[in-house]
Amino acid sequence: MNKIIDLPKIIDPRGNLTVTEGENHIPFAIKRTYWVYDVPAGESRGGHAHKECKEFLVAISGSFSVTLDNGKEKKTFLLNHPYQGLFIDVNIWRTLDDFSSGAVCLVLASERFEEEDYIRDYNDYLEYVKDKSQEL
Numbered sequence: 001m002n003k004i005i006d007l008p009k010i011i012d013p014r015g016n017l018t019v020t021e022g023e024n025h026i027p028f029a030i031k032r033t034y035w036v037y038d039v040p041a042g043e044s045r046g047g048h049a050h051k052e053c054k055e056f057l058v059a060i061s062g063s064f065s066v067t068l069d070n071g072k073e074k075k076t077f078l079l080n081h082p083y084q085g086l087f088i089d090v091n092i093w094r095t096l097d098d099f100s101s102g103a104v105c106l107v108l109a110s111e112r113f114e115e116e117d118y119i120r121d122y123n124d125y126l127e128y129v130k131d132k133s134q135e136l
Helices: 122-128
Strands: 003-006 032-037 045-050 055-061 064-069 074-079 084-088 093-097 104-109
Touching: 045 122, 055 074, 064 084, 074 084
Parallel strands: none
Antiparallel strands: 003 084, 032 104, 045 093, 055 084, 055 104, 064 074, 064 093
């Protein structure tokens, strides 16, 4: 199930620290890590779904919105705390918008990059999920 997950926040006068461990704080082993940054005003990222890859998104700086779509309903999440992340299950279309200046989106993925895992056309996605129900 797609949801916001609070991560441990260790408060320290020298600077706070947050940690995440695969299969502990998030529900999968981490096989790939990447980050998105310097997104120009008005631009969107994402615009795809994964067949096998689960992802965990964190706004480690700034903020952005993530809209999840299961083919029947949409739900939008605002990510703006570095101690929270959004778990995105398989077969969910995602779009990232409204990036603030200086926003950095960290993505922890359950799989290595495989182009065949991506569904990049929304109509193809709708056809793919017709018989697969995913809860938002």
